[in-house]
Amino acid sequence: MFDLLGITPQALYSQLLIGLINGSFYAVLSLGLAVIFGLLNIINFSHGAQYMMGAFIAWLGLTQFGNWIGSPGMQINYWLALLLAPLLVGALGVVIERTMLARLYKLDHLYGLLLTFGIALIIEGLFRYAYGVSGQQYEIPEVFQGAIDLGFMYLPKYRAWVIVASLTVCLGTWFVIERTKLGSYLRAGTENPRLVQAFGVNVPLMITLTYGFGVGLAAFAGVLAAPIFTVSPLMGADLIIVVFAVVVIGGMGSILGSIVTGLGLGLIEGLTKVFYSEASAVVIFVIMVIVLLLRPAGLFGRER
Amino acid sequence: MKRKLISVLIGAMLATTPFVSSAQSAKKDAPKATAGAVKLSDGIVKIGVLTDLSGSYSDLSGAGAVLAVKMAIEDFRAMEKGKAFPIELVSADHQNKGDVASNKAREWFERDKVDMITDLVTTSTALAVMPVAKEQNRITIVNGAAATLITGKNCTDTNVHYTYDTYALANGTGKAVVKQGGDTWFFLTADYAFGHALEKDTTATVQANGGKVMGSVRHPFPATDLSSFLLKAQASGAKVIGLANAGTDTTNSIKQAAEFGITPKQSLAGLLMFITDVHSLQLKATQGMFLTEGFYWDLNDETRAWSKRFFEKHKRMPTMVQAGDYSSTMHYLKAVKAAGTDEAKAVMKKMKDTPVNDFFAKNAKIREDGRLVHDFYLLQVKKPEESKYPWDYYHVRQVIAAKDAVMPVSQSECPLLKK
Numbered sequence: 001m002f003d004l005l006g007i008t009p010q011a012l013y014s015q016l017l018i019g020l021i022n023g024s025f026y027a028v029l030s031l032g033l034a035v036i037f038g039l040l041n042i043i044n045f046s047h048g049a050q051y052m053m054g055a056f057i058a059w060l061g062l063t064q065f066g067n068w069i070g071s072p073g074m075q076i077n078y079w080l081a082l083l084l085a086p087l088l089v090g091a092l093g094v095v096i097e098r099t100m101l102a103r104l105y106k107l108d109h110l111y112g113l114l115l116t117f118g119i120a121l122i123i124e125g126l127f128r129y130a131y132g133v134s135g136q137q138y139e140i141p142e143v144f145q146g147a148i149d150l151g152f153m154y155l156p157k158y159r160a161w162v163i164v165a166s167l168t169v170c171l172g173t174w175f176v177i178e179r180t181k182l183g184s185y186l187r188a189g190t191e192n193p194r195l196v197q198a199f200g201v202n203v204p205l206m207i208t209l210t211y212g213f214g215v216g217l218a219a220f221a222g223v224l225a226a227p228i229f230t231v232s233p234l235m236g237a238d239l240i241i242v243v244f245a246v247v248v249i250g251g252m253g254s255i256l257g258s259i260v261t262g263l264g265l266g267l268i269e270g271l272t273k274v275f276y277s278e279a280s281a282v283v284i285f286v287i288m289v290i291v292l293l294l295r296p297a298g299l300f301g302r303e304r
Numbered sequence: 305m306k307r308k309l310i311s312v313l314i315g316a317m318l319a320t321t322p323f324v325s326s327a328q329s330a331k332k333d334a335p336k337a338t339a340g341a342v343k344l345s346d347g348i349v350k351i352g353v354l355t356d357l358s359g360s361y362s363d364l365s366g367a368g369a370v371l372a373v374k375m376a377i378e379d380f381r382a383m384e385k386g387k388a389f390p391i392e393l394v395s396a397d398h399q400n401k402g403d404v405a406s407n408k409a410r411e412w413f414e415r416d417k418v419d420m421i422t423d424l425v426t427t428s429t430a431l432a433v434m435p436v437a438k439e440q441n442r443i444t445i446v447n448g449a450a451a452t453l454i455t456g457k458n459c460t461d462t463n464v465h466y467t468y469d470t471y472a473l474a475n476g477t478g479k480a481v482v483k484q485g486g487d488t489w490f491f492l493t494a495d496y497a498f499g500h501a502l503e504k505d506t507t508a509t510v511q512a513n514g515g516k517v518m519g520s521v522r523h524p525f526p527a528t529d530l531s532s533f534l535l536k537a538q539a540s541g542a543k544v545i546g547l548a549n550a551g552t553d554t555t556n557s558i559k560q561a562a563e564f565g566i567t568p569k570q571s572l573a574g575l576l577m578f579i580t581d582v583h584s585l586q587l588k589a590t591q592g593m594f595l596t597e598g599f600y601w602d603l604n605d606e607t608r609a610w611s612k613r614f615f616e617k618h619k620r621m622p623t624m625v626q627a628g629d630y631s632s633t634m635h636y637l638k639a640v641k642a643a644g645t646d647e648a649k650a651v652m653k654k655m656k657d658t659p660v661n662d663f664f665a666k667n668a669k670i671r672e673d674g675r676l677v678h679d680f681y682l683l684q685v686k687k688p689e690e691s692k693y694p695w696d697y698y699h700v701r702q703v704i705a706a707k708d709a710v711m712p713v714s715q716s717e718c719p720l721l722k723k
Contacts, residue, residue, distance in 0.1 A: 013540055018532045132620075134363040134584035135552055136558065147565050151533065156567045221442050228563060229528055230584070232557045234359065235362055248310055273532040280532075281524035292310065 007108040010042045015270045021159050023266020026164035027219055029239070030246040030258040031170055032217035035177070038253030038259025039210045042101060046120040047243070050089050050215045053078035053229045054222025054237055055083040056127060059136050072272060078141040078223075086216035093215030097208050103262065110300045118238075127233035135230030144227075162224050170259045177255055183295045251301020261299060325642040336623045345417065348390040352412045353431065354405060355423040355448060358396035360526050360551040364578040364623045365425040365448045371618055372626045373422060377631035384641075391637070394418065400425075402432035409433040413440040419646045420445065420636055427451040427498035431458055439464050441648045445636060447628040450550075450576060450713055454655055455673040456570065458698045459718035462648050463674045466653065467628030469600040471576055472712040476596030476682045476704050478509035481544055481573050488540035489518035489573075490544045492533055492557060494549035497526070500577050502548040518542045525549070531564060538566045541595035550576045555585050562589065576622045582697050595623075595683050599624035599664055600698055603681070606663040617644040621695045625635070631664035632676075668706060673718035680709040 029051060036044045061076030063082065076084060096119065104111045144158035177183040189196045189203045197203045224237075229235055246265055250257035265284055272283045291299060353373050355365045373647070374393055381388045395417065412418035413436065421437065424430040424583065425448025437444040438460040441518035445455055447467045454465045489510050493499040498524070507517050520541045523533045534557065537545045545556050545566070554574055560569045574581070577595045601611035601621045610630070614622045622630075639654035640646050660668045668678035683698040692699060713721050 014535050015532050018529070018535070021531075022529055061648070077359045086441070088552060128358065128362070132363045132580075133358075133360060133366075135555055137589070140563070156563045156565075158563070174705075230552050230558065230559065232552055233526065234526075236551070238526055248314070252310065264473070272530060273536075277536075278522050279525075279535065281527075296310070 010152040012274055013150075015274045016267060017150075017153065017155065017270075018159075018265040019273075020251075021162055023176060023263035023264070023289050024163050024268060025225060025239070026243055026246050026266055027170050027259045028166045028221040028224070029187065029218055029243040030250065030262045031255065032214040032221075032249050033045070034215035034217065034250070034253055034255055034258035035151070035217070036211055037247070038091020038255065039186055040101075040207055041109065041190075042211070043109055044098075044214065045113055045117040045240075046123065047116075047215075047218050048238075048240030048253030049120040049123040050093065050218040050236070051239065052127065052182075052233060052236035053089050053092075053123065054085040054219030055138070055226040055235060056136075056222075057088055057133075057219070058223045058226045059138050059231045060220040061085075062138065063136075068150050078227075081226075082220065082223050086219040089219035090216035094208055096180070098157075099212040102204070102208075107143060124233050124237060131233065132261075133232055133234055135232035135235075138226040138231055140227040144254075158227055162228075163258065165224060166221070169217070172193040173217070174259060176303040183297065242284055245284050249284075249291045249297025249298055254298065254300040254302075257298060257300025306351060307444065310407070314459070318387070318664055323526075327680065341644055341648075342389045342641060344389060345419070345646055348417075349420075349637070349646050350392045350394065350412075350418040351408075352416075352418040352421045353393065353395040353423050353629070354398050354408060354412075354421050355395070356400050357395070357448075358592075359400050360553070361425045361464075363580045363584075364551065365625045365629070366620070368614075368618050368620065368626045369425070369629045370631040372614065373633045375614065375617075376630045377432065377635070380634060380637045385414045388637075396707050398426070398429045400429065404427040406428035409436045410440075410537065413437070413442050419443065419707050422446075422636075423448050423625070424635060425449060425625065426473050427501065427562075428454070428496060430438045430454055433585055434458065434460050434463050437648075441655050443651060444634045447515070447632060448625045449498065451498050452489045452505060453497065453501060453588070453717055454677040455671075455716070457717045458674045459720055461674075461720055462652060462707065464632065464652075464670055464676060465674050466632040466676045467624055467681070468596075469675070469710070470498070470505045470576075472598065472680050472704070472709045473596045474502060474505035474509045475669050475709065476595050476680055476702075477573055477575055478506045478515075479513055480594045480682050480701070481530065481571075482510055482513040482515040483560050484699055486544035486571060486573070487515040487543040489515060489517045489544045489546050490537045491517070491546045492530070492537055492547050493520050494525045494527075494553055494637065495522040496525055498550070499548045503546070506546055506548065506575055513549040518566055521554070523549070525553065526551070527553055528556070529560075533557075534561050535565055538570065542570065544573050546573045546575055548575050550578075553583070555581055558585055558589060560707065565709055579621060579695070580623055580698060582685055583620070583695070587686060587691055587697065591686045593685045594701070595685070595698075596680055597624045597683060598680050599627045600683060600700065601627075602696065602698070605701075609633070610663045629663050631662050633634065634662065666710040671710075672720050673714075673716060673719075677706045677710050679706050682705040 058081035061081050065076050066072040066074040140158045147156045149152040193203045246261050250261035272280045353370045355369045358363045361491050377391050396408050420443040422445040424446045427449040430446045430449035433602045434444050446465045450470045452471045491503045493625045495504045521533045521536045547554050582590050639651050643650040643654040665678035670676050682702040684701050
């Protein structure tokens, strides 16, 4: 069969594996967007900028932090960054939600979209001003240096870690929202906030923390991405459009939908690169068009 | 409700693909016209810097390009001791898109009376603006873009291609790498006019020197993840992977090639690398790579003196594009003065008649097709321990004489040369 298609099985497997790695990024990012949209009804256009900030916090922590506090030996290592960046960016998200987004819930979606888009432009502009676009390099942490020989390809250890880490986070999030009491509060709070509040649940606080969490996911993906992509102010803008397409295909606000579509589209993109690499940038949007024609609410979405 | 939402979202996605679109106009208080000898179309010489102010190429040209042109205008005024004709500088972001660039150029020419547009990084924008300038009888000076099409099939008589082109890059780096034993090649090519041109020109050089090209793969511009393309290159078994791309695409390729264990088994040839890329990747990742440039800040006392002035204002050393922006603007202003008018044909004639003699180029002349024929430098990136001071990145391995660096007239497809 492989001979017929003019490719080797090695090429196919390795491209599928790479597709899965890219899919993991799509999944974590679109998951954050889906959580925010599902529970807050906000289209968070600053998601890409928040992903970029996560990567920058990791880089700043590793290379600049020591100089700031006057002892160049001090570093915030990768593991600490993986924890710290989501917290910091999440905290910034909480501030944004409290001071600005909270005023927009009663208005059309468009207002939230415009506001978050504006925030993204400001954040990216500031980072571009401070660090330029050529990008910064982040070393792969020592434990993950080197590669595993899979027979058909060398899989860098770090890429394997990316798949493991993002799947764990995705499934954990899905579990919390769909299977725990806290998750049921969240879902109920978006369904009928007044009623839930009447039961003594602090709905506004819940919503704020949800936004903080969604944004934190973006920063988490950013730290994961730092060692493999050039850390640059534009890294989020390059990715976010694809991620939005993933969310639309999966069904706006569907948690499981965004995870499955993220991984699936990563694989499809990988396959496209095997057969006709010129189309790899378009294929996701072609799928988006087809899905919207056949199922306007997305693969996993419900028409409301 | 949901349908409306999705349509809004898709609309927003389409409208915003590369974020920011900004246009700025930096008005300069020009001194009153005192140069009686120079007749200007509307009392002022207006220079437009049309460049990438926000995207992938904004470090190698961008704000630094605007600064370089501004420095040239200031130096010209100082040279004329306050008697220079009025000059104004405007700048705008073309977002690396041909349609944005040609619309802006038309607006500048027709409404704002701009006389000359420069920088034009990204081949597609240069090719889009050149015909508009020709139609309006205004001048374009291409410093940022690279494709040989600019002085080839698409050449115009109101255009100068000043700093570098894909022929010079291919000829310099391609030849050097083949001579080092890298005789089988596979290309990783950015999928637009520039990447195609660079691949084509390098293929010709490699073959002419006895090398063999095993294939190529095209990737979208800009691409975040290049690993799948790199794996194809790896599977080809070629000794050299030629990177026919630029900016973050190149830096990501180099980084990910190391990650997947492709280098050092196969070696990479960065066919268009700027000093800003090497600065970003640092010497450990780039040491030993060959590259070709039309300018390096640390060549001699003259280049150092100018570059240090630039550095003081920009906090980075100039790329060849930014140095070319300065030099070409100065050459243009001198030509306007000598011609006594800002009419395009007359100024072009003066620009072509007068050799360029400054820190950027020595005795270099602009050919009929618009190509500035000047020396290029084959450079090799230093090892980290060889670098003695900030921005000390290259060994100059060879000065490629002007006549060998540019495409010979016999190979050119430009109709202007056939007269």
